[in-house]
Amino acid sequence: xxxxxxxxxxxxxxxxxxxxxxxxxxxxxxxxxxxxxxxxxxxxxxxxxxxxxxxxxxxxxxxxxxxxxxxxxxxxxxxxxxxxxxxxxxxxxxxxxxxxxxxxxxxxxxxxxxxxxxxxxxxxxxxxxxxxxxxxxxxxxxxxxxxxxxxxxxxxxxxxxxxxxxxxxxxxxxxxxxxxxxxxxxxxxxxxxxxxxxxxxxxxxxxxxxxxxxxxxxxxxxxxxxxxxxxxxxxxxxxxxxxxxxxxxxxxxxxxxxxxxxxxxxxxxxxxxxxxxxxxxxxxxxxxxxxxxxxxxxxxxx
Amino acid sequence: xxxxxxxxxxxxxxxxxxxxxxxxxxxxxxxxxxxxxxxxxxxxxxxxxxxxxxxxxxxxxxxxxxxxxxxxxxxxxxxxxxxxxxxxxxxxxxxxxxxxxxxxxxxxxxxxxxxxxxxxxxxxxxxxxxxxxxxxxxxxxxxxxxxxxxxxxxxxxxxxxxxxxxxxxxxxxxxxxxxxxxxxxxxxxxxxxxxxxxxxxxxxxxxxxxxxxxxxxxxxxxxxxxxxxxxxxxxxxxxxxxxxxxxxxxxxxxxxxxxxxxxxxxxx
Numbered sequence: 057x058x059x060x061x062x063x064x065x066x067x068x069x070x071x072x073x074x075x076x077x078x079x080x081x082x083x084x085x086x087x088x089x090x091x092x093x094x095x096x097x098x099x100x101x102x103x104x105x106x107x108x109x110x111x112x113x114x115x116x117x118x119x120x121x122x123x124x125x126x127x128x129x130x131x132x133x134x135x136x137x138x139x140x141x142x143x144x145x146x147x148x149x150x151x152x153x154x155x156x157x158x159x160x161x162x163x164x165x166x167x168x169x170x171x172x173x174x175x176x177x178x179x180x181x182x183x184x185x186x187x188x189x190x191x192x193x194x195x196x197x198x199x200x201x202x203x204x205x206x207x208x209x210x211x212x213x214x215x216x217x218x219x220x221x222x223x224x225x226x227x228x229x230x231x232x233x234x235x236x237x238x239x240x241x242x243x244x245x246x247x248x249x250x251x252x253x254x255x256x257x258x259x260x261x262x263x264x265x266x267x268x269x270x271x272x273x274x275x276x277x278x279x280x281x282x283x284x285x286x287x288x289x290x291x292x293x294x295x296x297x298x299x300x301x302x303x304x305x306x307x308x309x310x311x312x313x314x315x316x317x318x319x320x321x322x323x324x325x326x327x328x329x330x331x332x333x334x335x336x337x338x339x340x341x342x343x344x345x346x347x348x349x350x351x352x353x354x355x356x357x358x
Numbered sequence: 359x360x361x362x363x364x365x366x367x368x369x370x371x372x373x374x375x376x377x378x379x380x381x382x383x384x385x386x387x388x389x390x391x392x393x394x395x396x397x398x399x400x401x402x403x404x405x406x407x408x409x410x411x412x413x414x415x416x417x418x419x420x421x422x423x424x425x426x427x428x429x430x431x432x433x434x435x436x437x438x439x440x441x442x443x444x445x446x447x448x449x450x451x452x453x454x455x456x457x458x459x460x461x462x463x464x465x466x467x468x469x470x471x472x473x474x475x476x477x478x479x480x481x482x483x484x485x486x487x488x489x490x491x492x493x494x495x496x497x498x499x500x501x502x503x504x505x506x507x508x509x510x511x512x513x514x515x516x517x518x519x520x521x522x523x524x525x526x527x528x529x530x531x532x533x534x535x536x537x538x539x540x541x542x543x544x545x546x547x548x549x550x551x552x553x554x555x556x557x558x559x560x561x562x563x564x565x566x567x568x569x570x571x572x573x574x575x576x577x578x579x580x581x582x583x584x585x586x587x588x589x590x591x592x593x594x595x596x597x598x599x600x601x602x603x604x605x606x607x608x609x610x611x612x613x614x615x616x617x618x619x620x621x622x623x624x625x626x
Contacts (some may be wrong), residue, residue, distance in 0.1 A: 102496070123461045124625050143372065146464035153455050160454060161390035162383075170386065173379045197390075217464065271398045 081128035091276035107273030150219030173218035204235030288342030300331035380473020421587030429493035432552030448528025501585030519609030575601035
């Protein structure tokens, strides 16, 4: 289930993980939202929790942030249990939330100056403004910022306390493509500076673009963990061979397309096999079959 | 991380510092958007002027001076109106996601509430001062002396009680419609008291109900302390000073417990 990248060596090495979750369970009323989730996030990596809406991404992250209680399982974040961790621990984690800023009359600089006061060693506001490319908007009221600028302000608030681990919950939802690109640049910069990043997203391209490893979450469980390029390796070995025979489209789904092709070529000694194609599932189809939605070649699976 | 003391003294120091920071956020907002605060401060003055000059002439009161009767009532009403302000602030913070941010920040959990208390009490002190000055301007003449200080203390105590009601109501919902509902419902609550008219003018059973209104207890106590003739009434009027302490304490105990439960429920 989990990626076999770490050597199954000394247990002490595990302490180095930024996040370690075993058997996390969370229920709302009678509904089980997170159902026995295991998760490891290594220090210094960008880890993406990818999954459809309602898969349990936000709940999981909120438990790790220490703002939501859990019904079962072991959780260690930066060496402590978030449910019992204190002020010093909170200063080592950063949270980028979903605030709207509507009606907020304070300027960007005032907002940053205000929230700096809760941290032991905050990043100076001027430096922070430059980091998130908001220096020119420093005097603008938060309520007048664009959606993308507001998200960048959120990130600034999240990294203000110099966190070792940053939580980003669906950071680019609602952003236009340009804002998304520049936001991705921001996350890469954080990673380069050594910050561990745990982000949730339902955008496949975002996970593929940013993450060192992706965990696919469906119905409250991690169904796969792998680097984006290796995601669904097993599924990708399956190929679909199609050709036309007697006016009808024939199709074979196989793990050994070469064998099928050999048979086909043998059956057509005269030359071309009409309408012959061999396709492998793309990342999106792999993702959809991982989360349990059926990928149909005809149309958009919903 | 660096100088964070984890002992009791250290935690207390942080709790105070964080509360001041949280309250400072409100002050910064008032500086940026003074219109809202000004409206809150001036509305009771408008109401007082309306009653003293337009309606009060038709309301007989013991001792004869409607303004002396009315101003203590208005001061207590400012405390009741403060409930709306508290509730609105809590709902707005939740809507904007500020509440969630606070919960994830390295700050004393108590500071969110104590900061709210500090900011709201500061606003209420300003509100009392404005109404008192306006009252003096229209001819209110309280007995000078320590009674005035006692009256101010009882009024602010009432505000503390309503503050907790406001915090609890604000945590109940993120729906601004409930704020509007409360803004409407404070009116029957205010009228069912001795703020505007003596309870002796009401049907007996309603008069008793009005007498037991927490606002009425404070109003009667403030009238006594500032030398305004107090109309006769039942047990509640006779023991107004006791009730003016007991009611806010009861409100605080009950609604603080409810609010804390609700707050903890946010992480469930």
